[in-house]
Amino acid sequence: MTNVILLGPPGAGKGTQAKRLVQERGMTQLSTGDMLREARSSGSEMGLKVAAVMDAGGLVTDEIVIGLIREKLESGESAGYIFDGFPRTLAQADALGSLLAQMGQKLDAVIEMQVDDAVLVRRISGRYTCGSCGAVYHDETHPTKVAGTCDYCGSTNLVRRADDNEESLRYRLTEYYKKTSPLIGYYHATGDLRRVDALASVDAVAAAISAALEQG
Numbered sequence: 001m002t003n004v005i006l007l008g009p010p011g012a013g014k015g016t017q018a019k020r021l022v023q024e025r026g027m028t029q030l031s032t033g034d035m036l037r038e039a040r041s042s043g044s045e046m047g048l049k050v051a052a053v054m055d056a057g058g059l060v061t062d063e064i065v066i067g068l069i070r071e072k073l074e075s076g077e078s079a080g081y082i083f084d085g086f087p088r089t090l091a092q093a094d095a096l097g098s099l100l101a102q103m104g105q106k107l108d109a110v111i112e113m114q115v116d117d118a119v120l121v122r123r124i125s126g127r128y129t130c131g132s133c134g135a136v137y138h139d140e141t142h143p144t145k146v147a148g149t150c151d152y153c154g155s156t157n158l159v160r161r162a163d164d165n166e167e168s169l170r171y172r173l174t175e176y177y178k179k180t181s182p183l184i185g186y187y188h189a190t191g192d193l194r195r196v197d198a199l200a201s202v203d204a205v206a207a208a209i210s211a212a213l214e215q216g
Protein backbone atom coordinates (compact mmCIF):
# COMPACT_ATOMS: atom_id res chain seq x y z
CA MET A 1 0.00 0.00 0.00
CA THR A 2 1.25 3.47 -0.92
CA ASN A 3 -0.02 6.64 0.73
CA VAL A 4 1.03 9.83 -1.00
CA ILE A 5 0.46 13.57 -0.59
CA LEU A 6 0.39 15.81 -3.66
CA LEU A 7 1.57 19.21 -2.45
CA GLY A 8 1.56 22.35 -4.57
CA PRO A 9 -0.14 25.69 -5.21
CA PRO A 10 -3.54 26.05 -6.91
CA GLY A 11 -3.20 24.96 -10.53
CA ALA A 12 -0.02 22.91 -9.99
CA GLY A 13 -1.87 19.88 -11.41
CA LYS A 14 -2.63 17.95 -8.20
CA GLY A 15 -6.12 16.92 -9.31
CA THR A 16 -4.94 15.99 -12.81
CA GLN A 17 -2.16 13.76 -11.46
CA ALA A 18 -4.34 12.28 -8.69
CA LYS A 19 -6.75 11.03 -11.36
CA ARG A 20 -3.84 9.42 -13.26
CA LEU A 21 -2.77 7.57 -10.10
CA VAL A 22 -6.36 6.37 -9.60
CA GLN A 23 -6.47 5.03 -13.18
CA GLU A 24 -2.99 3.54 -13.21
CA ARG A 25 -2.64 2.18 -9.68
CA GLY A 26 -6.20 1.79 -8.38
CA MET A 27 -5.46 4.18 -5.54
CA THR A 28 -8.14 6.31 -3.84
CA GLN A 29 -8.14 10.09 -4.35
CA LEU A 30 -9.05 12.09 -1.26
CA SER A 31 -9.50 15.71 -2.36
CA THR A 32 -10.69 17.99 0.43
CA GLY A 33 -11.58 20.60 -2.23
CA ASP A 34 -13.93 18.10 -3.95
CA MET A 35 -15.42 17.04 -0.60
CA LEU A 36 -16.11 20.68 0.33
CA ARG A 37 -17.64 21.41 -3.10
CA GLU A 38 -19.88 18.34 -2.69
CA ALA A 39 -20.98 19.60 0.72
CA ARG A 40 -21.80 22.97 -0.85
CA SER A 41 -23.86 21.54 -3.66
CA SER A 42 -25.75 19.24 -1.28
CA GLY A 43 -26.78 22.39 0.63
CA SER A 44 -25.64 20.95 3.98
CA GLU A 45 -25.16 23.32 6.93
CA MET A 46 -21.39 22.83 6.76
CA GLY A 47 -21.39 23.39 2.98
CA LEU A 48 -23.19 26.71 3.35
CA LYS A 49 -20.82 27.74 6.12
CA VAL A 50 -17.69 27.24 3.98
CA ALA A 51 -19.01 28.65 0.69
CA ALA A 52 -17.95 32.27 1.16
CA VAL A 53 -14.48 31.33 2.46
CA MET A 54 -13.88 29.07 -0.55
CA ASP A 55 -15.08 31.63 -3.10
CA ALA A 56 -12.72 34.22 -1.63
CA GLY A 57 -9.83 31.73 -1.75
CA GLY A 58 -9.29 31.39 2.01
CA LEU A 59 -8.72 28.20 3.96
CA VAL A 60 -11.60 26.37 5.63
CA THR A 61 -10.98 25.58 9.32
CA ASP A 62 -8.67 22.71 10.26
CA GLU A 63 -11.46 21.17 12.33
CA ILE A 64 -13.78 20.80 9.32
CA VAL A 65 -11.24 19.39 6.86
CA ILE A 66 -9.63 17.03 9.38
CA GLY A 67 -13.14 15.77 10.19
CA LEU A 68 -13.79 15.09 6.48
CA ILE A 69 -10.54 13.14 6.07
CA ARG A 70 -11.07 11.19 9.29
CA GLU A 71 -14.52 10.13 8.11
CA LYS A 72 -13.16 8.87 4.77
CA LEU A 73 -10.21 7.01 6.32
CA GLU A 74 -12.41 5.35 8.93
CA SER A 75 -15.09 4.33 6.47
CA GLY A 76 -13.14 2.54 3.77
CA GLU A 77 -10.30 0.33 2.69
CA SER A 78 -7.96 1.22 -0.12
CA ALA A 79 -4.96 0.13 -2.15
CA GLY A 80 -3.45 3.45 -1.06
CA TYR A 81 -4.57 7.02 -0.63
CA ILE A 82 -3.67 10.10 -2.65
CA PHE A 83 -4.12 13.16 -0.46
CA ASP A 84 -4.93 15.97 -2.92
CA GLY A 85 -5.07 19.44 -1.31
CA PHE A 86 -4.67 18.02 2.20
CA PRO A 87 -2.85 18.70 4.47
CA ARG A 88 -2.60 22.48 3.99
CA THR A 89 -1.46 23.54 7.47
CA LEU A 90 0.95 22.13 10.05
CA ALA A 91 -2.02 21.19 12.28
CA GLN A 92 -3.52 19.19 9.40
CA ALA A 93 -0.17 17.47 8.77
CA ASP A 94 0.07 16.42 12.43
CA ALA A 95 -3.53 15.19 12.38
CA LEU A 96 -2.89 13.12 9.23
CA GLY A 97 0.19 11.52 10.80
CA SER A 98 -1.86 10.53 13.86
CA LEU A 99 -4.79 9.20 11.81
CA LEU A 100 -2.51 7.01 9.68
CA ALA A 101 -0.67 5.75 12.77
CA GLN A 102 -3.99 4.80 14.41
CA MET A 103 -4.76 2.72 11.30
CA GLY A 104 -1.34 1.07 11.43
CA GLN A 105 -0.32 2.89 8.26
CA LYS A 106 2.23 5.48 7.26
CA LEU A 107 2.95 8.09 4.67
CA ASP A 108 5.20 6.88 1.85
CA ALA A 109 5.91 10.05 -0.08
CA VAL A 110 5.09 13.73 -0.32
CA ILE A 111 5.35 14.99 -3.88
CA GLU A 112 6.07 18.69 -4.11
CA MET A 113 4.78 19.84 -7.50
CA GLN A 114 7.00 22.77 -8.45
CA VAL A 115 5.64 25.45 -10.79
CA ASP A 116 6.11 29.15 -11.53
CA ASP A 117 3.34 31.44 -10.32
CA ALA A 118 3.19 32.96 -13.81
CA VAL A 119 1.72 29.79 -15.37
CA LEU A 120 -0.91 29.36 -12.68
CA VAL A 121 -3.19 32.21 -13.82
CA ARG A 122 -3.24 30.71 -17.32
CA ARG A 123 -3.94 27.20 -16.05
CA ILE A 124 -6.65 28.27 -13.62
CA SER A 125 -8.43 30.68 -15.95
CA GLY A 126 -8.70 28.03 -18.68
CA ARG A 127 -9.80 25.16 -16.43
CA TYR A 128 -13.16 23.42 -16.57
CA THR A 129 -14.23 20.06 -15.15
CA CYS A 130 -16.85 17.43 -15.74
CA GLY A 131 -19.56 17.89 -13.12
CA SER A 132 -20.38 14.18 -13.35
CA CYS A 133 -17.06 12.29 -13.23
CA GLY A 134 -14.63 15.07 -12.20
CA ALA A 135 -12.37 14.88 -15.29
CA VAL A 136 -10.21 18.02 -15.58
CA TYR A 137 -9.88 19.97 -18.87
CA HIS A 138 -8.30 23.18 -20.14
CA ASP A 139 -9.52 25.51 -22.92
CA GLU A 140 -6.13 25.54 -24.68
CA THR A 141 -4.00 22.65 -23.47
CA HIS A 142 -6.58 19.91 -22.93
CA PRO A 143 -10.03 20.59 -24.37
CA THR A 144 -12.68 17.86 -24.67
CA LYS A 145 -12.47 15.97 -27.99
CA VAL A 146 -16.09 16.87 -28.77
CA ALA A 147 -16.95 20.41 -27.65
CA GLY A 148 -19.24 20.39 -24.63
CA THR A 149 -19.05 16.63 -23.96
CA CYS A 150 -16.85 14.82 -21.43
CA ASP A 151 -14.39 12.39 -23.09
CA TYR A 152 -14.72 9.87 -20.28
CA CYS A 153 -18.40 9.70 -19.27
CA GLY A 154 -20.21 11.54 -22.10
CA SER A 155 -21.79 14.06 -19.72
CA THR A 156 -22.56 17.54 -21.05
CA ASN A 157 -22.42 18.98 -17.53
CA LEU A 158 -19.06 20.81 -17.85
CA VAL A 159 -18.50 23.39 -15.12
CA ARG A 160 -16.15 26.21 -14.11
CA ARG A 161 -15.36 26.85 -10.44
CA ALA A 162 -16.54 30.03 -8.70
CA ASP A 163 -13.04 30.53 -7.23
CA ASP A 164 -11.26 30.27 -10.59
CA ASN A 165 -10.85 34.00 -11.10
CA GLU A 166 -7.75 36.16 -10.82
CA GLU A 167 -8.66 37.85 -7.52
CA SER A 168 -9.45 34.62 -5.71
CA LEU A 169 -6.38 32.93 -7.21
CA ARG A 170 -4.17 35.71 -5.87
CA TYR A 171 -5.54 35.14 -2.35
CA ARG A 172 -5.28 31.32 -2.70
CA LEU A 173 -1.60 31.80 -3.58
CA THR A 174 -1.03 34.05 -0.55
CA GLU A 175 -2.67 31.44 1.67
CA TYR A 176 -0.51 28.75 0.07
CA TYR A 177 2.76 30.57 0.73
CA LYS A 178 1.78 31.59 4.26
CA LYS A 179 0.16 28.43 5.57
CA THR A 180 0.92 25.49 3.28
CA SER A 181 4.45 26.00 2.00
CA PRO A 182 5.92 25.45 5.53
CA LEU A 183 4.92 21.81 4.98
CA ILE A 184 7.76 21.55 2.46
CA GLY A 185 10.23 21.97 5.30
CA TYR A 186 8.18 19.73 7.59
CA TYR A 187 8.25 16.80 5.15
CA HIS A 188 11.84 17.46 4.15
CA ALA A 189 12.69 16.93 7.82
CA THR A 190 10.74 13.64 7.95
CA GLY A 191 12.57 12.43 4.81
CA ASP A 192 9.33 12.00 2.82
CA LEU A 193 9.70 14.93 0.41
CA ARG A 194 10.20 14.32 -3.34
CA ARG A 195 10.32 17.18 -5.83
CA VAL A 196 8.79 17.06 -9.30
CA ASP A 197 8.91 19.63 -12.13
CA ALA A 198 5.20 20.28 -12.62
CA LEU A 199 5.80 22.69 -15.53
CA ALA A 200 6.43 19.70 -17.78
CA SER A 201 3.68 17.99 -19.82
CA VAL A 202 1.00 16.00 -17.98
CA ASP A 203 2.61 12.72 -19.17
CA ALA A 204 6.10 13.82 -18.12
CA VAL A 205 4.85 14.88 -14.67
CA ALA A 206 3.05 11.53 -14.28
CA ALA A 207 6.28 9.69 -15.17
CA ALA A 208 8.25 11.76 -12.66
CA ILE A 209 5.71 11.01 -9.93
CA SER A 210 5.87 7.28 -10.71
CA ALA A 211 9.66 7.39 -10.52
CA ALA A 212 9.46 9.23 -7.19
CA LEU A 213 7.08 6.60 -5.80
CA GLU A 214 9.34 3.74 -6.94
CA GLN A 215 12.18 5.45 -5.12
CA GLY A 216 10.22 4.68 -1.92
Ligand code: AP5
Pocket residue numbers: 008009010011012013014015016017032033034036053054055057058059060061062065084085086087088092123124126127128136137138139141142163172198199200201202205
Ligand atom coordinates in the same frame (compact mmCIF):
# COMPACT_ATOMS: atom_id res chain seq x y z
P1 AP5 B 1 -8.82 22.71 -4.05
O1 AP5 B 1 -9.95 22.16 -4.80
O2 AP5 B 1 -7.89 21.78 -3.37
O3 AP5 B 1 -8.05 23.70 -5.02
P2 AP5 B 1 -6.50 24.10 -5.15
O4 AP5 B 1 -5.54 23.57 -4.18
O5 AP5 B 1 -6.56 25.59 -5.25
O6 AP5 B 1 -6.02 23.39 -6.38
P3 AP5 B 1 -6.73 23.35 -7.72
O7 AP5 B 1 -7.82 22.32 -7.75
O8 AP5 B 1 -7.12 24.75 -8.12
O9 AP5 B 1 -5.52 22.96 -8.69
P4 AP5 B 1 -4.83 21.57 -8.99
O10 AP5 B 1 -3.43 21.63 -8.47
O11 AP5 B 1 -5.65 20.41 -8.59
O12 AP5 B 1 -4.74 21.68 -10.57
P5 AP5 B 1 -5.54 20.89 -11.74
O13 AP5 B 1 -5.06 19.49 -11.84
O14 AP5 B 1 -7.00 21.12 -11.64
O15 AP5 B 1 -9.33 23.73 -2.92
C1 AP5 B 1 -10.34 24.69 -3.19
C2 AP5 B 1 -10.68 25.45 -1.90
O16 AP5 B 1 -11.22 24.53 -0.91
C3 AP5 B 1 -9.48 26.11 -1.18
O17 AP5 B 1 -9.19 27.38 -1.71
C4 AP5 B 1 -10.01 26.17 0.27
O18 AP5 B 1 -10.95 27.20 0.43
C5 AP5 B 1 -10.76 24.85 0.41
N1 AP5 B 1 -9.89 23.74 0.90
C6 AP5 B 1 -9.59 22.58 0.22
N2 AP5 B 1 -8.78 21.79 0.96
C7 AP5 B 1 -8.57 22.45 2.14
C8 AP5 B 1 -7.80 22.15 3.28
N3 AP5 B 1 -7.09 21.02 3.37
N4 AP5 B 1 -7.79 23.06 4.30
C9 AP5 B 1 -8.51 24.21 4.23
N5 AP5 B 1 -9.27 24.56 3.14
C10 AP5 B 1 -9.30 23.69 2.11
O19 AP5 B 1 -4.95 21.69 -13.02
C11 AP5 B 1 -5.27 23.05 -13.26
C12 AP5 B 1 -5.39 23.28 -14.78
O20 AP5 B 1 -4.12 23.10 -15.37
C13 AP5 B 1 -6.34 22.29 -15.49
O21 AP5 B 1 -7.08 22.96 -16.48
C14 AP5 B 1 -5.40 21.25 -16.12
O22 AP5 B 1 -5.93 20.71 -17.33
C15 AP5 B 1 -4.14 22.07 -16.36
N6 AP5 B 1 -2.91 21.28 -16.18
C16 AP5 B 1 -2.65 20.39 -15.18
N7 AP5 B 1 -1.41 19.87 -15.32
C17 AP5 B 1 -0.88 20.47 -16.43
C18 AP5 B 1 0.39 20.34 -17.10
N8 AP5 B 1 1.36 19.53 -16.64
N9 AP5 B 1 0.60 21.10 -18.20
C19 AP5 B 1 -0.37 21.95 -18.67
N10 AP5 B 1 -1.60 22.10 -18.10
C20 AP5 B 1 -1.83 21.37 -16.98
